[in-house]
Amino acid sequence: MGSPGHQTGPKYDPPLTRPSVEQLPGDLAQFKVAFRYQLRSYLRTWRFIGLLLFVLLISVAILLVQLHRGVAAVTTTNPTASDYLVTYLAFLGDAVIIVAAFLGGDALAIDLAGGPGYLMLTQPVRRSTLLAGRYLAALVTGTGIGLVYYAFAAVAVQYFYGTVPSGILLSFGLALLFLLAVLAVAFFFSSFFRNPTVSIVASLLILIIGFPIVTELGTLTGVEPWFSLDYGSQAITSVLASNFSHESTMQVGAGHRAMITVYAFSPYPWEGAVIMAVYLVVFLALTYRIFLRKEVRG
Amino acid sequence: MPSIEARHLTKRFGSVPALDDASFRFEDGGAIGYLGPNGAGKTTTLKLFSALLRPTGGQALLNGVDVSADPKSALWGVGAVVETPEPYPALTGRETLAMIGEFHGLSREEIRDRTERYAALLELPPLDRRTGQLSKGQKQRIVLAATLLPEPSVLLLDEPTSGLDPAERVIIRNLLVRLKPEHRLVLMSSHLLQEVTEICDRVIFINRGKILLEDTVDHLATRFRVTTLDVEFGGPVDASTLARLPGVTRVQSLSPQRYRLEFDGSDDARARILEGCQKIGRVLSFSSASLQLEDAYLSLIQGAPRT
Numbered sequence: 001m002g003s004p005g006h007q008t009g010p011k012y013d014p015p016l017t018r019p020s021v022e023q024l025p026g027d028l029a030q031f032k033v034a035f036r037y038q039l040r041s042y043l044r045t046w047r048f049i050g051l052l053l054f055v056l057l058i059s060v061a062i063l064l065v066q067l068h069r070g071v072a073a074v075t076t077t078n079p080t081a082s083d084y085l086v087t088y089l090a091f092l093g094d095a096v097i098i099v100a101a102f103l104g105g106d107a108l109a110i111d112l113a114g115g116p117g118y119l120m121l122t123q124p125v126r127r128s129t130l131l132a133g134r135y136l137a138a139l140v141t142g143t144g145i146g147l148v149y150y151a152f153a154a155v156a157v158q159y160f161y162g163t164v165p166s167g168i169l170l171s172f173g174l175a176l177l178f179l180l181a182v183l184a185v186a187f188f189f190s191s192f193f194r195n196p197t198v199s200i201v202a203s204l205l206i207l208i209i210g211f212p213i214v215t216e217l218g219t220l221t222g223v224e225p226w227f228s229l230d231y232g233s234q235a236i237t238s239v240l241a242s243n244f245s246h247e248s249t250m251q252v253g254a255g256h257r258a259m260i261t262v263y264a265f266s267p268y269p270w271e272g273a274v275i276m277a278v279y280l281v282v283f284l285a286l287t288y289r290i291f292l293r294k295e296v297r298g
Numbered sequence: 299m300p301s302i303e304a305r306h307l308t309k310r311f312g313s314v315p316a317l318d319d320a321s322f323r324f325e326d327g328g329a330i331g332y333l334g335p336n337g338a339g340k341t342t343t344l345k346l347f348s349a350l351l352r353p354t355g356g357q358a359l360l361n362g363v364d365v366s367a368d369p370k371s372a373l374w375g376v377g378a379v380v381e382t383p384e385p386y387p388a389l390t391g392r393e394t395l396a397m398i399g400e401f402h403g404l405s406r407e408e409i410r411d412r413t414e415r416y417a418a419l420l421e422l423p424p425l426d427r428r429t430g431q432l433s434k435g436q437k438q439r440i441v442l443a444a445t446l447l448p449e450p451s452v453l454l455l456d457e458p459t460s461g462l463d464p465a466e467r468v469i470i471r472n473l474l475v476r477l478k479p480e481h482r483l484v485l486m487s488s489h490l491l492q493e494v495t496e497i498c499d500r501v502i503f504i505n506r507g508k509i510l511l512e513d514t515v516d517h518l519a520t521r522f523r524v525t526t527l528d529v530e531f532g533g534p535v536d537a538s539t540l541a542r543l544p545g546v547t548r549v550q551s552l553s554p555q556r557y558r559l560e561f562d563g564s565d566d567a568r569a570r571i572l573e574g575c576q577k578i579g580r581v582l583s584f585s586s587a588s589l590q591l592e593d594a595y596l597s598l599i600q601g602a603p604r605t
Contacts, residue, residue: 024374025403033400037389044388044428118383119441122348123401124373296350297311298341298381 030125034133042103042141051099055145058091059152066156074160081161082240085168088153089175089240092146093233096179097207099145103138104186105200108291112194114298127292135187135284142179150175167240174236174273181229181276182207184283191290222249222263226271229279235272300375300451300483301325302347306356309342309507316342318507319356324500327481329474331494331515334504335599340487341381343504344456347485348378360452377450379458383441387430391422391440394429395447402448409447416443419476421469435466442470453477455486459493471496491595503598510598525563527571531555532580543574555582 078084111117193199211230218225303323349369363372385394399409534554545567548560
């Protein structure tokens with residue numbers, strides 16, 4: 001380290017006055033700044049590269065297995081291109097959850113834990129602006145990763161069936177809605193916990209284990225789990241199914257004494273969309289409320 | 299005109315008062331040292347002013363705007379370095395400065411020019427390196443540069459040189475001294491009394507959430523002036539004899555031959571005490587010292603007024 005700063009360096013400006021309030025940038029301008037730098041931050045992290053590789057790996061693995069089986073075997077198992085997509089997209093829900101938990105799980109907790117928060121939350125920027133910028137950056141990043149999955153699905157279905165069903169667009173739209181809802185849940189945990197790691201783990205546990213358990217309880221008890229986000233997400237594939245059935249039952253067991261009835265529910269596409277939209281609105285509202293009021297105690 | 303004002307500002311964590319009914323107001327330029335031991339309420343005060351905490355009662359106002367009611371407007375034209383802020387590790391130093399500049403509505407040219415200026419003044423590390431790869435001191439200087447980039451009229455600094463190596467401390471201290479004549483208003487907490495004496499014009503003493511005193515550094519030095527004389531004799535001397543010397547207010551025995559005498563600091567008293575000491579025994583050494591601000595600090599914090 002060299003000589004003290006006042007002995008070197010350029011000439012300093014004359015005394016300053018506080019800028020007028022009219023010069024204060026608007027919320028929209030600051031939202032764009034928050035979004036741009038958050039997106040840049042996301043795209044540079046190992047986490048993003050890891051998530052992209054994870055999705056690529058799943059997509060390539062599915063494709064390779066099916067290529068190994070051959071066109072005849074694949075088209076026999078799935079008579080239509082839409083049915084094939086239902087099979088291909090079976091892992092999409094979990095992939096979206098993992099992507100959203102890692103992108104959104106610490107998006108706010110990183111500030112509330114101190115560190116960067118002491119820099120960001122002391123700026124003349126509304127917390128709601130920061131929240132919106134980060135949410136959009138996570139959404140764009142997650143959508144990019146999701147597009148990779150759908151691109152592989154489109155290529156595979158074109159290869160095996162010579163056509164891409166138009167339903168894939170509706171399915172992608174519903175997947176986008178699911179990503180929005182899951183990100184809202186992850187952001188909620190991120191605003192709730194001060195520890196970024198705890199926030200990510202909590203998001204993963206609730207989304208990957210908690211909601212599916214709730215859905216499965218419906219299967220056993222015969223109650224349609226319309227209150228579960230996991231159930232709503234099934235609309236992503238049910239919109240493609242050629243033999244869609246909203247409710248069906250099955251007798252399971254060996255011999256007449258052990259028979260039990262298992263219920264299977266699939267949401268109507270509109271129903272799934274409504275469930276996901278409700279989760280999106282409720283969890284974003286809760287996140288907004290908590291993040292605005294949370295103190296940074298350090 | 300920049301201003302910082304606390305109106306009966308109170309913050310409780312549960313039943314524990316971290317800041318209790320604090321009131322003060324400063325305006326125009328100048329640097330205010332905010333002094334107190336650990337847990338006194340210094341950082342809590344600065345967090346209340348920078349919208350990181352919400353007050354339990356009272357108001358924190360920056361440039362006349364209530365921080366709690368309208369944090370965006372209140373923090374406009376204000377720079378805050380509270381606790382240990384860190385830049386986002388994935389962004390470079392240049393991007394960090396640009397982001398803060400853009401939040402404040404600076405043009406690209408302004409950001410570029412000011413970045414160059416603060417890079418020189420604060421001897422910033424290479425700005426195209428990601429901040430996650432920088433040392434703690436380097437990150438701290440990037441953060442300080444980002445805070446100063448919008449040229450704030452009010453600066454809130456929480457122990458700005460804490461955790462830095464001596465060379466980095468000199469850089470920051472020199473910059474703060476340089477900011478003084480620029481009509482900025484600086485509220486700076488610190489443990490380093492020497493630093494406060496160099497940088498600040500006024501000081502506030504706080505302990506256990508209560509403001510104990512607010513005054514100018516010069517006035518405090520006079521008000522709390524307690525000058526001491528260290529005297530060493532050639533042999534053992536009776537302390538009660540020393541206590542009877544004219545002008546001596548207190549005697550502290552350091553050894554049978556060495557004593558510390560407190561007096562009012564005047565030259566007359568010093569001459570009389572020296573004369574008296576020479577009558578009592580052979581004087582080997584006779585030296586005086588004045589602790590000024592440090593003495594005032596200790597007097598107030600320990601709750602033992604010495605004037």
